[in-house]
Amino acid sequence: MSSIRPLPAELAEKARQELNEDSKTVSSDLQHIKEWIKKQPHLRARTDDQWLLAFLRGCKFSLERTKEKLDMYYALRTTAPDLYKINHKHQLFNEILDLGSFIFLPKGIGLTKPAVALVRPGAYDPNKYTVSEVVSVSNVIEKIILMENDNAIISGVQNILDLENVTMGHFLQMTPVQMKKMVVHMQEATPFRVKGTHYLNTPKGFEVIFNAMKNLLNEKNKSRLYVHNKNYEEMYKHIPKDILPAEYGGNGGTIKEIVEYWKQKVREYSAFLDEDLQYGTDESKRPGKPKTAEDMFGVEGSFRQLEFD
Structure with missing residues (x-):
């Protein structure tokens, strides 16, 4: 747990009340997510405690929701590479x-x-x-x-x-x-x-x-x-x-x-950002159906008929 920043008391209380954060179970929750990542053949993801804790907090410590969000976060690098092309x-x-x-x-x-x-x-x-x-x-x-x-x-x-x-x-x-x-x-x-x-x-x-x-x-x-x-x-x-x-x-x-x-x-953060470039998904190795841009976002169209001054 040494790699997790301690929170000021007021913020820790907010995390407990609003996000279901429990200092007694954070360590085992992180371990659970790390083990899950290891078992995903398609997923290359960061496993820093502080990084994964952000996703747990954002999902109010629902382990299943955290897995879905992490998977989607990295899948977008494959299905929407234009959102990541300027590093x-x-x-x-x-x-x-x-x-x-x-x-x-x-x-x-x-x-x-x-x-x-x-x-x-x-x-x-x-x-x-x-x-x-x-x-x-x-x-x-x-x-x-x-x-x-x-x-x-x-x-x-x-x-x-x-x-x-x-x-x-x-x-x-x-x-x-x-x-x-x-x-x-x-x-x-x-x-x-x-x-x-x-x-x-x-x-x-x-x-x-x-x-x-x-x-x-x-x-x-x-x-x-x-x-x-x-x-x-x-x-x-x-x-x-x-x-x-x-x-x-x-x-x-x-x-x-x-x-x-x-x-x-x-x-x-240059070393951290350099390292981060290696993460993402290999959709050909995803168990079940690979995620594709067309399935996720549909096909191109535009708003060319917009009225604009």
Whole structure:
């Protein structure tokens, strides 16, 4: 158990009450999952205690649900490789990170309050980058959060989706298949519990994408969508202004400073991230039916008929 970080008392109590965490059984639960991984011929997965603990917590210590989520997490690397193609060594990685399209805010609301991610699709040029490439970069950051941010796992995450400067070019990248991949990743593969998604600066045409995405979500996540548009005051009731970047009137550092913070984190985690590239699934060895992209996400289509100014 020495490889697991001790939790502050308040957070440990939250994990006990909300996630069924029991310090007496964590060790045997971890052992159970490790033994299960060993027996899966198709699965190459990390077995660090802290890593597996994130998945156990995200699944409220249901061993079966943890196995399903871990399996899906690694299967996506095979069935949706475009979501992982820009890794930390890729020439585009820092270029995309510099845009600040996805940043996890280092300044938290408090020990037992959800962590906050800020997503700004309008910060990238859709003629130069794809949404998959931007998601790839965010997935690298996500791996680091899974390893080191207990609060994000235990208390959950709130997302701010600021659609300022989003264009038709951005919307056309959001095909039904692309949306399905992103929803499966968020809802079925990662152990983050999304406590709210807050939409700001919504442009014309937004409803088409919003409703299509909403239809893919489970009821719990549907009930946690908030469209604030220009009403920032409404958002501040959920996410205190103080923790936001300076560009949003907060004291959480500038977006550029937050990007630099994440670049440093990526450097610190470079060995971990190098090692992580070997993990995934070999669907030809999966017992039963292999998972395929077509089965999981359907076939390509687009929203070309969108009306947009």
